[in-house]
Amino acid sequence: MKLDLEKRIASWSKLGDELKALIAQDPPSEDLKHLLNRAEAHNGWFTEEQVRFALAAWAAELQARRLENWLAPYIINDNEPKTIAVIAAGNIPMVGLHDALCVLLSGNKLQIKLSSNDQLLLPYLFNRLIAIEPAWKDYIEIRKEAVSDYHAVIATGSDNTARYFAHYFKGKPHIIRRNRNSVAVLSGDESVEELAGLSNDIFRYYGLGCRSVSKLFVPVGYDFDKVFKAVYAWKHLLEHKKYENNYDYNKAVFLMSQFDFLENGFFMIKQDERMASPIASVFYETYKNKEDLEDKIQAKQDQIQCIVGPKSMSKAIPFGTSQSPGLNDYADGVDTMDFLLKL
Structure with missing residues (x-):
């Protein structure tokens, strides 16, 4: 059974509403407690705090208005569905959901590993x-x-697996x-x-996500005391x-x-x-002036997922927003929906 675009959006929007209600329950339902316990038992990095954050983020995005606004620029025809294989990463909770959403809302069938x-x-x-x-059963x-x-x-995948993927899938669109990390630009005037x-x-x-800031660009002579004071709220990670x-x-x-x-x-x-810092650390580089900063970022642009920084920086997103991407914040800057619709 084919699902038209209106029904596709409506069902995902209903899922968003259900997730919003699910995480708002206090005390949490047995269904949610069971899911959270199993998720952390399976992967110790997927703690209740992290999974709840991910569920809340998706509940906010899977709303009818946001879905409609995201899809509005695209021409989505009711063509015969194609089967799209998705090889999902597992570094953060549900990281493969955006690819699945793109595949299914574009009218195609999802085959996910x-x-x-x-x-x-x-x-x-x-x-x-x-x-x-229930019609989604034939699509997933x-x-x-x-x-x-x-x-x-x-x-x-990682840089190594990406090379394997590129060879293995070379005959298909x-x-x-590959590996990417996010950076933050500081001036010393941050609030x-x-x-x-x-x-x-x-x-x-x-710090396991590609949108996690692992590298700071700071002016020469920068005093890190303010940073250490700000991060102290996360000491519970120990x-x-x-x-x-x-x-x-x-x-x-x-x-x-x-x-x-x-x-x-x-x-x-x-x-x-280097761009990728170990867990519990960030790397930093210093810059002398705006031109020096731009040169350093330009040299590493293929390794950068997003840039957090001041409003005066055109390519930067606001501090505190890197882990809450919108529906049109495509990984690696590649428009997944456009790719699917041109197949």
């Missing part, structure tokens, strides 16, 4: 979606084995995503509120064993390597030209 790190949350959402609109296939009989591919927002950009999802273990290990590596770094007991800042 889940990450071993995120085996529970997406099936839960798909089951709720099918309960809302979760693969345990390798994908097959597909028209196009969207795959996300594809989007292949307390802006730096508090920056701490969310750094620590949400324990109560999480996996984070504590990573902090202890990475601090030991820094010390044994005789690196110069700053730290406050749960977080480290190290000068380094």
